Amino acid sequence: MNLPARLLERFERVLELGEKLLGELVEAEPDKNFFESHRAFRWDAGRGRGLGQLVAIERPAEFDLDDLVGVDRALSAFVQNVKQFLNGLPFNHILLYGDRGTGKSSAVRGVLTRLADQGLRLVEIEKDELVHLPRVLDSIRKGGQHFHFLVFCDDLSFGANEAGYREMKAVLDGSIAGPPENVCLIVTSNRRQLVSQTMADNRAPVLDEDNELHMGEVLEEKLALADRFGLTLGFYCFDQPTYLEIVDRYLKKEGQGPLDDEAREEALRFALRRGTRSGRTARQFANQWAGARKLDAL
Secondary structure (H helix, E strand, O other): HHHHHHHHHHHHHHHHHHHHHHHHHHHOOOOOHHHHHHHHHHOOOOOOOOEEEEOOOOOOOOOHHOOOOHHHHHHHHHHHHHHHHHHHHHHHHHEEEOOOOHHHHHHHHHHHHHHHOEEEEEEEEHHHHHHHHHHHHHHHHHOOOOOOEEEEEOOOOOOOOOOOOHHHHHHHHOOOOOOOOOOEEEEEEEEOOOOOOOHHHHHEEEEEOOEEEEEOOHHHHHHHHHHHHOEEEEOOOHHHHHHHHEEEEEEHOOOOOOOOOHHHHHHHHHHHHHOOOHHHHHHHHHHHHHHHHHHHHO
16 A cells, blocks of 8 residues: 555655756746846856856946046947947947957946946857857847847957857848847957958959959958948057056055056056056056055055
8 A cells, every 4th residue: 555655755756856957957048037137147058958048147247437548439439339229229239359458348347337227238158159149149039128138259259160250240240030129249359350361361262153263252251240340449558648547546446546656667667567558457557556555554
């Protein structure tokens, strides 16, 4: 009499374990509450049976746009375009290019910090996961209709035949489906054209099916991706006064300003050793200088 009861108990345990396993393997469909309770997400290609899944970022790094100095024109155009997008007006997908440490990624974090309360959300996808870009957009379609999403890929550039290039190009302009209207693609890169170029690209001849000769077809193909971004903004290294202005701003925020002669000379030496004058370099110097003085005061 007890044998069927024991078997039933074991069977129920197997079912519970099976349901738990399926819950871990099968992608949970994102819904409004998921996007309501978080403002930033990343794509995890290893989730959802290897098909990928959106994962919430519990504490996204914030940034104050007012701390971006020396890139006023680019920043103004960038924020203006995002506001158009957020208000359902015509907008362009965005390429931010230029020297390292000049504020490209910080501008993206900053605009999220400023406009998240108005329904703006950020989804970050790594370059190596761009082959999943259509699935990222599908996840947004399923539960994100009430929000506007910046789909962000940082530090992007492609070599020859790298994965993700064609997916990105098709989503931007060329796919029948296209991205949802509540999605704006943002890419940052050190390269204006995103794809490496060689002299061979310019001189490689191509014969078409009618035996007509075409020069530079390879280069034309490579330039096609960057051309699909309607808003292309350059971020460049600063002159010395601008660099020192940023250092002064960061030191004041740490209670160590204004910039005196000693700090000024050390800031210039720091930039010389780093080989660049940028916002990142200014912030790194301020951290070092302010941290050392606060430690001495303990």
